[in-house]
Amino acid sequence: MSSVIKTGILMAALTALFGIIGAMIGGKGGMMLALLFAGGMNLFSYWNADKIVLRMYKAQEVDPQTSSGAIRRYAELTSALAARANMPQPKIYVIENDQPNAFATGRNPDNAAVAATTGLLRILSEEEISGVMAHELAHVKSRDTLTMTITATIAGAITALANFAIFFGGNRDNGGLIGAIAIMLLAPLAASLVQMAISRTREYEADKMGAEICGQPLWLASALAKISNGAARVVNETAERHPATGQMMIINPLHGQRADNLFSTHPSTQNRIERLQAMASQMGQSGYQPQPEHAKGPWG
Structure with a gap:
């Protein structure tokens, strides 16, 4: 299924969910207002969601x-990886954040950006950083960034709208206050399930394509192990405040104690590593020795 079709399905599903919540809060009038608002948000997100996410994480362009x-x-x-992949040069950002992580955003390869945290740059070797950035460029090349950015924006709006339900008391025909509480609890979960629908396959495909771009699957495998361990130990406050953006990251940034991990948008890190190791074996590669986690990357 092409990224354009996937994006359309997700936007339609999330927009419909937005309208349903509006109807449960304010009846038919609430539904129409919610759908109009969601339509405007879809259009606004297409052009501006990447800037919103970068601003949210206080990313600084390099x-x-x-x-x-x-x-x-x-x-x-x-830049070298983008040239190797025969892609337009993306904008490059750094995020001052101790949690090791990275993401890509933008509506298409000609208007794309990649970002890495200072925590990632501190703990990874240059080879491992290359593996991570190749993964993010793979998202850009396959146009996953449009899907990720728009769904993160709309899912966040659904959560916000659901939280408003408790203040308005809900539509009397849909359970009043009890219905409002149900909306507040279930709507964000439904939005997360829609995001999950394609995200796991997307991550596996980006791992595979990223390994092809950098030519070394074990670089990315080693990076994923380090990032997963680091992300579990370090809380990303921005991601905790805006959990809908978590699906954009190479590793789930939400703290391990949160219930969000029960509905993670990311596949098992160990499964991803095993697939990359198998890919390296098929390519006749072996023997890459990652630096220990306490070793400093180029940032350090």
Whole structure:
């Protein structure tokens, strides 16, 4: 199924859910207002959601021409991978955050951005950073970024609308206050389930394509192990405040004690690593020795 069709299905499903919640809160009038609002949000998200997410995480753009040292090296690695994949050069960002993670955003390859946290740059080797950024470029190349960005925006709005239900007391025909509480609890879960529908396959495919871009599946496998361990230990406050954006990250950024992990948008990290190891074996590769977790990456 093409990314355009997947995006259309997700937008339609989330928009319908938005309208249903509006109807349960305010009847037919509430439904119409919610659908009009959702339609406007879809259009706005298409053009602006990438900027919203980058601003949300306080991402700082990196200029490869004027930067130096570790920042310049990170930008050079990413630019070289984009050239290797025969892709337009994306905008490159750094996020000041101790949790190791990364994501890509943008409506198409010509208007794309990739971002990595300082926590990721500190703990990964240059080879592992290359594996991670190749994974993010794979999302860009397959146009997954449009799907991720729009669904994150609308799912977040659904959660916000559901929280409003408790203040308005809900539509009397749909259970009043009890119905409002049900909406508040179930609507975010439903939005998460829609996001899950394609996200696991998307991550596996990005792993595979990313390994092909950098030519070394074991680089990404080693990076995933380190990032998973680091993300479990370090709380990402921005992601906790905006959990709908978690599906954009290479590893689920939400804290391990949260119930969100029961409905994770990411496949098992161990399954991903095993697939990459099998891919490396098929390519006749073996023997990559990752640096220990306490070793400093180029940022450190």
